[in-house]
C-alpha cells in the first residue's frame with residue numbers, strides 16, 4: 046500500500062472533507078474523529094455496526110470483503126461500509142494485515158439516554174504492535190510495540206555512530222523494556238524483542254517520511270521486513286515531554302535511565318501506547334518498566350537466531366526449531382517466558398547454575414512435573430487478564446478466569462513442597478514435606494503469592510458462570526450485597542406473585558381459559574377470550590384488543606409490574622456498580638498479580654526444560670566460570686536434527702578457548718549440523734537448560750556469531766556475497782575471546798581465488814587477533830594448512846562410506862583434514878559416465894599439483910605440513926570399498942549400451958583419450974571446490990549432452 050493510498054483512507058476521507066460545511070451532526074462528528082486520528086481508519090459505531098464512510102468505506106469494503114452501501118441524507122449520498130461489532134475481530138485482523146491502523150470510535154453514552162446526537166470518542170487505536178483483543182493475539186506470544194530514537198535533540202549535530210535508545214512495551218501485559226546502544230547493538234536488540242511495530246523518532250529512518258535523509262545507518266525493519274515502521278508526533282520524543290510522561294510510571298525517570306536516548310524512547314513508546322489505548326492518561330498496568338544492559342545477556346544477533354533456527358526453520362519443517370523442541374510448557378505464561386529465555390540466555394555463571402539446579406530437581410521429580418502440568422493446564426493468561434482488569438476492560442468472566450488461575454497457586458505450592466517425600470530427602474519436616482531441595486525452587490515457591498484476599502473477593506462477589514455482558518445483571522453472587530439481595534428478592538417475589546396470578550384469577554372469575562402473559566410492548570396482561578368477556582370483573586382495565594380475545598391489567602398487577610421492573614433495573618445498575626468496584630479492588634493488586642504471573646511463568650518454563658531433558662536424554666552441563674575455559678562436549682547431538690534422523694550420530698567437541706577448528710568433508714556429511722549442535726549446546730546451557738550430550742563442560746560466553754549458509758537477502762536488496770561480507774565484517778569487528786564464531790563456507794559467493802583468499806585471511810585474523818573460539822567449515826582444502834601454521838588451529842573432518850553402491854555418510858567427526866576431491870566421487874556414485882569421471886579426476890590431479898607447487902612456493906611448506914597422515918581420503922576409502930562391492934549403477938561406458946534404435950538416443954561416441962577442446966576447457970574450469978553435487982551433476986549433464994550431440 047503506498048503512502049498516497051493510505052492518505053486518502055486515513056484521516057478525513059476527501060469525500061467527507063469536501064462536504065465538511067454541510068455535513069449532518071453525525072458525519073461532522075465522524076469527520077472530527079478522523080481529523081484527530083490522521084494515521085488511522087476511523088470505525089464509527091452506529092448501533093450494532095462500526096461504519097466507515099467515503100474513501101475509508103471503499104478500503105474497508107475491499108479489505109474486509111463487505112458490501113459497499115450508501116448513506117443518503119439531506120446533504121448528499123456517502124459511500125458507507127460497516128462491520129458487525131459482535132464479530133469484529135476477523136475484520137480488524139484483515140485491516141491490520143493490510144497495513145492499516147484502526148481507531149475505534151465508540152458510542153460513549155447510552156444511545157437511549159442521549160438527547161440528540163450520541164456522544165462518541167475514540168476508545169482505542171488498534172495497531173499491529175498494540176492489539177490487546179484476545180481474538181487478535183496469538184496466545185503464548187509477546188506482542189511488542191517499540192520506539193527508537195537517537196541521542197540529542199532533533200537537529201543536533203549528527204555523529205556517525207550515535208547512541209540510540211530503544212523502548213518496547215507489551216500493551217496486553219504491561220511489560221516495558223528499555224535499553225540503548227550503538228546502532229548495531231540496538232538493531233540486535235530489536236531483533237530479539239521482535240516487535241510487530243516500531244515507532245521511530247526524529248533522526249531515524251522513517252519509510253513514510255520522504256524528507257528523511259537517512260541520518261543513521263540503521264533500518265528498523267532490517268531484521269523483519271513485515272515489521273510496521275512509522276513515525277509519530279515528534280513532540281513525544283522530546284526530553285521534557287518524556288520525563289513528564291514517565292513520572293507516573295517510574296519515580297525520578299532521569300536517574301533511572303542511562304542517558305537521554307533511553308529516556309526519550311521510553312517516554313515516546315508510552316505516549317504511543319497511551320494514544321492507542323484511547324489517550325486516557327497513564328496505563329496503570331504498565332508497572333514494570335525495566336531498564337537493561339544488552340551486555341547482561343548472551344548476545345545473539347538476527348543472523349545467529351536465524352541460522353541456528355531458534356524460532357524459525359528455514360527449511361521445510363517450519364516447526365522444527367529449538368523453541369519447539371524445548372516447548373513443553375503448559376500455559377501461555379510459560380510459553381512467553383521460554384521465548385524470552387531463549388532470546389536472552391544468561392551470562393552469569395551463578396544464575397545459570399541456579400537454573401540448572403532447579404531443572405535438575407524437577408527432572409528427578411516426575412510427580413512434581415506432573416503436578417505442575419496438571420495445575421497449570423487450567424491456568425489462564427494471568428498477565429493479559431490483569432492487563433484487562435487494570436484497563437477497566439475485564440468482564441465478569443475474566444474475573445472468574447483470574448480466580449480459577451489463583452486457585453491453582455496453593456496446589457502448585459503443595460506440589461513443590463512435597464519435595465522431601467519424592468526425592469527421598471531425609472530433611473522432611475513433620476508433615477513429610479521437606480520443601481523444594483534447591484534454593485532456586487525454594488525461592489520460586491516463596492514467590493508464589495496466593496493472593497487469598499483477591500481470590501476470596503472474586504469468589505464471594507462474582508457469579509460462578511456469569512454472562513459476558515456486565516450491564517444486564519447476573520454477574521454478582523447472591524449474599525454479596527444486602528441491597529442487591531433485597532432488590533432481587535422484591536423482583537423474585539413479584540414474579541412469583543404473577544406466576545400465581547393465573548390460578549388465583551381463574552378461581553376468582555371462574556374463567557378456566559384465562560391466562561397471564563407478558564410481552565415487550567405491553568408488559569404483563571390477563572387474557573380473556575371473547576366468549577368469557579361477560580365474566581370479566583370490574584377492576585380489569587382493557588390493555589389491548591385481539592381478534593378473539595381481550596387483554597387486561599389490574600391496578601394490583603400494574604403495581605407489581607412496576608415493582609418488578611424497577612427492582613430489576615435498579616438491581617442491574619447496582620450489579621454493574623458492584624462489579625466495577627470489585628474490578629477496581631482487584632486492579633489495586635495489579636503488581637502482585639503480575640509478580641505472581643512471573644513466578645508461574647518461571648515454574649512452567651523450568652518444568653518444561655526438565656521434561657524435555659528427561660524425554661530427550663539431555664545432561665546437565667558443568668558450567669565453568671573461567672575466562673580460559675574451552676568447550677568440551679562428549680557425544681553431543683543437534684537437538685532439532687536428532688528428532689528427525691532415525692539414527693543420529695553423536696559427536697565430541699573439544700575446543701580450547703581461542704582455538705579454530707577447520708572442518709572439511711563432503712557435502713551432506715554433517716559439517717553444518719555439527720557446528721550448530723555445538724552452538725546450540727552453548728545456547729541451551731546458558732538458557733538454563735540441560736544439553737543433548739553424554740557430558741558437557743562449558744564456559745560462559747557473551748556473544749555468538751554465525752556466518753552460516755548462503756542466506757539470500759533479496760528483500761534487503763543485497764547480493765548473497767554482500768550479505769556474507771557484511772556479516773563477516775561484523776564478526777571481525779566485534780568478536781573476542783568471549784565469543785563463539787561459526788563460519789560456514791566463507792567466500793563461497795565469489796570467484797574461487799578471491800573466496801579462498803578471503804576465507805584464509807578471515808581465519809587468520811580470527812585466530813591471531815580476536816582469539817574467538819571458532820568452528821570453520823570449508824570446501825577450500827588448502828585452509829587445512831592453517832593447522833600446521835597456527836598454534837591454536839586444528840583440523841576436523843567428516844567421511845563417507847559406500848555399501849551396495851550407495852553412498853553413506855558416517856556423520857562422524859574425526860581429527861585431521863579430509864581429501865579435497867570427494868566431489869568427483871560423489872558424481873561417480875551418482876552415475877556420471879566413467880569417461881567424464883576419469884577426465885575430471887585427471888583434471889583435479891593436475892589442479893592439485895599446480896596448487897601444491899604454487900602454495901609451496903608461496904608458503905614454503907615442507908612435506909611434513911601436508912594433511913595429516915591419518916587422514917582417510919574419501920577417494921582412497923571408496924577405491925578400496927569399490928574393489929569389494931562393485932557399484933549397483935553401472936557406468937555407461939559400453940558403446941553399445943545406449944544404441945537402442947527405438948529410443949532415438951544415439952550411443953555416446955567413443956571418446957578415447959581426447960575430449961573436444963571446448964568440453965575439456967569447461968571441465969578444466971569447473972571449480973569443484975565450490976560446486977555442490979547437484980551443480981556438478983548439472984554441469985556434467987550439460988557436457989555429456991554436448992558430447993552426445995557431437996557438437997563439442
Ligand SMILES: Nc1ncnc2c1ncn2[C@@H]1O[C@H](COP(=O)(O)OP(=O)(O)OP(=O)(O)O)[C@@H](O)[C@H]1O
Nearest residue numbers: 690692693694711712713714715716717718719856
Ligand atoms: N550426526 C548426524 N547424524 C545423523 N544424521 C546427520 C548428522 N549430521 C547431519 N546429518 C544429516 O545429514 C544432512 C546434511 O548435514 P549437513 O547439512 O550438516 O551437511 P554439510 O556437510 O554441512 O553439507 P554442505 O557441505 O552441503 O553444507 C542433515 O540434514 C542431516 O539430515
